[in-house]
Amino acid sequence: MSDPHLDSDVLVALQDVMEDEYPVLLDTFLADSEERLRVLREAQQASDPQAIRLAAHSFKGSCSNMGATLLAGLCRQLEEAGRCEELSVAPALLEQIEREFAIVRILFKSERQRYRH
Amino acid sequence: MSARLSILIAEDSAADRMLLSTIVSRQGHRVLTVANGLEALALFEQERPQLVLMDALMPIMDGFEAARRIKLLAGEALVPIIFLTSLTEGEALVRCLEAGGDDFLAKPYNRVILEAKINAMDRLRRLQETVLQQRDLIARNNAFLLDEQRAAKAVFDKVAHAGCLDAPNVRYLQSPYALFNGDLLLAAFQPSGDMHVLLGDFTGHGLPAAIGAMPLAEAFYGMTAKGHSLREVLREVNAKLKRILPMGMFCCATLLNISFQRKVVEVWAGGLPDGYLLRGDGREHTPLVSRHLPLGVRDARSFNDALEVYPLEMGDRVLLLSDGVLEGSNAEGELFGEQRLLEVLAANRDDQALFDEIQAALIRFRGTQQDDISLVEIGVVESSSLGRPPVPQGGSVENAPLDWSATFEYRGATLRRHNPVPQVLQLLLEVPGLRLQAGALFSVLTELYANALEHGVLGLDSAMKADARGFADYYRLRTERLAELVEGYVRFDLRICPEPGGGRLTLLVDDSGPGFDGQAVMARQAQPERFSGRGLALVRQLSERCTWPAGGRGVSVEFSWRLEA
Amino acid sequence: MAITSQPSADGQELTIVIQGRFDFGAHQEFRDAYERINQRPKRYVVDLKGTTYLDSSALGMLLLLRDHAGGDHAQIRLEHCNPDVRKILAISNFEQLFKIA
Numbered sequence: 001m002s003d004p005h006l007d008s009d010v011l012v013a014l015q016d017v018m019e020d021e022y023p024v025l026l027d028t029f030l031a032d033s034e035e036r037l038r039v040l041r042e043a044q045q046a047s048d049p050q051a052i053r054l055a056a057h058s059f060k061g062s063c064s065n066m067g068a069t070l071l072a073g074l075c076r077q078l079e080e081a082g083r084c085e086e087l088s089v090a091p092a093l094l095e096q097i098e099r100e101f102a103i104v105r106i107l108f109k110s111e112r113q114r115y116r117h
Numbered sequence: 118m119s120a121r122l123s124i125l126i127a128e129d130s131a132a133d134r135m136l137l138s139t140i141v142s143r144q145g146h147r148v149l150t151v152a153n154g155l156e157a158l159a160l161f162e163q164e165r166p167q168l169v170l171m172d173a174l175m176p177i178m179d180g181f182e183a184a185r186r187i188k189l190l191a192g193e194a195l196v197p198i199i200f201l202t203s204l205t206e207g208e209a210l211v212r213c214l215e216a217g218g219d220d221f222l223a224k225p226y227n228r229v230i231l232e233a234k235i236n237a238m239d240r241l242r243r244l245q246e247t248v249l250q251q252r253d254l255i256a257r258n259n260a261f262l263l264d265e266q267r268a269a270k271a272v273f274d275k276v277a278h279a280g281c282l283d284a285p286n287v288r289y290l291q292s293p294y295a296l297f298n299g300d301l302l303l304a305a306f307q308p309s310g311d312m313h314v315l316l317g318d319f320t321g322h323g324l325p326a327a328i329g330a331m332p333l334a335e336a337f338y339g340m341t342a343k344g345h346s347l348r349e350v351l352r353e354v355n356a357k358l359k360r361i362l363p364m365g366m367f368c369c370a371t372l373l374n375i376s377f378q379r380k381v382v383e384v385w386a387g388g389l390p391d392g393y394l395l396r397g398d399g400r401e402h403t404p405l406v407s408r409h410l411p412l413g414v415r416d417a418r419s420f421n422d423a424l425e426v427y428p429l430e431m432g433d434r435v436l437l438l439s440d441g442v443l444e445g446s447n448a449e450g451e452l453f454g455e456q457r458l459l460e461v462l463a464a465n466r467d468d469q470a471l472f473d474e475i476q477a478a479l480i481r482f483r484g485t486q487q488d489d490i491s492l493v494e495i496g497v498v499e500s501s502s503l504g505r506p507p508v509p510q511g512g513s514v515e516n517a518p519l520d521w522s523a524t525f526e527y528r529g530a531t532l533r534r535h536n537p538v539p540q541v542l543q544l545l546l547e548v549p550g551l552r553l554q555a556g557a558l559f560s561v562l563t564e565l566y567a568n569a570l571e572h573g574v575l576g577l578d579s580a581m582k583a584d585a586r587g588f589a590d591y592y593r594l595r596t597e598r599l600a601e602l603v604e605g606y607v608r609f610d611l612r613i614c615p616e617p618g619g620g621r622l623t624l625l626v627d628d629s630g631p632g633f634d635g636q637a638v639m640a641r642q643a644q645p646e647r648f649s650g651r652g653l654a655l656v657r658q659l660s661e662r663c664t665w666p667a668g669g670r671g672v673s674v675e676f677s678w679r680l681e682a
Numbered sequence: 683m684a685i686t687s688q689p690s691a692d693g694q695e696l697t698i699v700i701q702g703r704f705d706f707g708a709h710q711e712f713r714d715a716y717e718r719i720n721q722r723p724k725r726y727v728v729d730l731k732g733t734t735y736l737d738s739s740a741l742g743m744l745l746l747l748r749d750h751a752g753g754d755h756a757q758i759r760l761e762h763c764n765p766d767v768r769k770i771l772a773i774s775n776f777e778q779l780f781k782i783a
Contacts, residue, residue: 010225013228014136017136017139017140017143017228018136018139021135021139024135025132025135025136025139028131028132028135029131029132031131032130032131032132033132054174057174057203058129058130058174060203060224061130061133061172061201061202061203061224062130062132062133062224064203064224064225065132065133065136065224065225065226066132067225318738320738320739320741320742321706321738321739321742364745364746364749365742365743365745365746365749366742367741367742367745369738369773369774387774387775388773388774388775389773390773407772407773407774407775408775409775410774410775410776410778410779411774414745414779419754440738452766
């Protein structure tokens with residue numbers, strides 16, 4: 001229930017709203033997140049705090065909607081770092097985000113498996 | 118059950134967009150989705166959705182800019198914009214509001230809150246719609262009303278300006294919609310060349326105040342043109358207004374009869390602020406004070422038609438004003454008042470500038486234009502400088518009787534109330550040859566009747582009128598004696614005789630009085646500075662022959678005419 | 683503006699007190715003050731002590747009261763008129779219809 005990676009209550013609610021579209025939502029989130037991560041990496045390499053802030057902000061929003069609580073929290077920290085132009089912590093945070101996303105990705109994939117049919 | 122709305126969702130995150138659009142469409146709305154501000158703008162123009170859910174931070178064009186532009190496009194209609202944001206800093210939320218946002222929705226989305234917010238915004242949207250509809254309705258109705266007023270005023274102006282407000286010695290000023298403030302200004306010549314003037318102010322505003330003006334104007338003009346005296350006009354209009362106006366409505370009015378030949382003004386004032394007799398020679402102004410209840414209050418039985426009479430000199434002016442002039446108030450609620458008006462009158466040097474000076478003083482006092490004032494001023498000039506009044510219409514020439522005589526005798530009580538002159542004149546104007554002399558005929562009839570009544574029947578001595586005080590006493594005495602009159606008569610003897618190519622009227626007016634010496638009267642009247650007795654000189658001047666038959670109990674005059682072949 | 687009315691102890695006299703501006707806005711309230719009472723008083727008093735302004739529609743309302751109270755037989759006293767109010771009543775010669783004190 002209170003899995004720190006993926007909030008199962010949120011998943012139940014999403015399923016309830018999306019009905020048959022639920023697997024599509026999961027696919028969409030994963031594809032969208034890959035794209036966000038790519039943008040984040042580029043922004044970090046360019047040491048562009050504003051770009052880091054915006055990308056982290058958007059990612060945070062969708063993570064929170066999808067119940068990826070821990071990931072949303074990490075994004076919030078990175079967004080804050082961008083806002084304060086405190087880029088020294090950015091590489092470490094980004095690495096944590098990549099790791100957490102890898103976990104979330106596996107969890108969503110298995111969730112996705114259950115709806116194959 | 119909430120209404121089905123069309124809702125635009127602008128959100129760059131694909132998963133969020135999908136989730137939100139699913140939630141919103143499951144709630145029964147039609148959903149349009151876009152991924153950035155620019156697309157949002159384009160789709161808004163095309164589809165005109167009723168509500169927008171807008172992500173704050175989006176690529177290409179952010180939500181703030183898109184919101185600003187959508188609000189501009191929406192114009193007066195309320196298109197609520199709910200910002201979708203996980204922004205937490207207060208500053209960012211302020212930016213949402215400044216850009217025209219109406220509410221926020223934080224991520225993660227909560228379906229129940231989202232639905233409640235959409236419904237709340239829809240209520241606001243409908244409220245605004247209703248307000249706009251009602252505003253437009255009011256504006257349309259108001260335009261309609263103004264249109265009606267314009268039409269009513271055009272009709273009314275035709276009636277009101279049937280008179281002689283355009284005479285060279287009349288100056289007047291009325292606010293454009295004074296009529297709808299209940300103000301009424303009428304002026305007309307009697308057949309004699311005397312001028313009747315009425316300035317009135319009905320209680321109330323708008324149509325109810327204007328509506329009594331029409332019958333009043335008709336009675337005023339109709340009776341004045343036929344030669345009825347001011348008193349008769351007064352009694353008639355008062356009775357008419359009493360009859361037609363609802364209880365509690367009335368007309369404050371001042372009526373004047375200005376005789377340019379006899380150089381007097383008769384005044385009846387009921388309910389308006391003081392008018393003024395402005396002296397041309399620097400003497401102090403005489404206030405014309407309200408002595409009566411307004412018109413339409415008293416019934417015919419208790420109505421008081423007593424007139425005040427003042428002698429006039431050349432160059433004098435009579436000024437009347439509505440209470441709008443005195444009741445203009447400034448920001449402190451203080452009224453313009455009589456004292457300030459008197460100061461303007463005292464400071465005035467140029468007759469022509471007086472109205473401008475009064476208006477300027479009002480504007481100085483109030484800071485803005487006053488929109489409900491009526492002012493009228495009548496100058497005392499030589500009667501010859503004024504155009505003759507139009508000839509009354511009569512019957513056809515072919516059927517007119519041309520050889521007849523008649524005698525009318527008016528006695529006792531009839532003389533108290535009734536002025537026989539219009540009746541006699543009406544009869545004489547059946548004779549086509551006399552119609553062209555209607556004015557002279559009316560003046561002569563009026564003078565001879567006044568002479569017979571005042572000196573013959575009432576026994577008044579015109580020598581009393583030698584000075585201003587005696588003048589006032591004379592008219593007071595006239596009123597008293599007339600009210601007590603029981604016996605006595607005035608007789609008109611009319612004789613119409615055909616003559617080769619025309620005809621002749623011989624008119625004898627005599628009375629029950631002891632008789633008088635016409636020659637002596639004429640001699641006395643040779644002194645021009647006297648107030649009295651311009652009457653008989655006038656009769657001599659206007660008629661072809663004027664004689665005093667033996668016994669001195671009457672005056673005989675003759676008028677003749679030639680008919681065009 | 684506020685209008686109150688108070689019958690005397692014996693019900694013979696009704697006092698109507700007018701506060702503030704006495705103009706068209708007071709129309710209904712003024713009528714209610716003398717129409718919505720049970721007794722039929724013999725005399726009426728209109729107390730204008732607190733009246734700051736009076737216009738021609740107020741004069742009309744006074745005529746309506748006079749009509750209600752019996753027309754020419756009405757007994758109506760207008761009390762505590764300030765100089766401005768008195769002046770307006772004087773211009774209209776309402777002292778011919780009302781006792782003015």
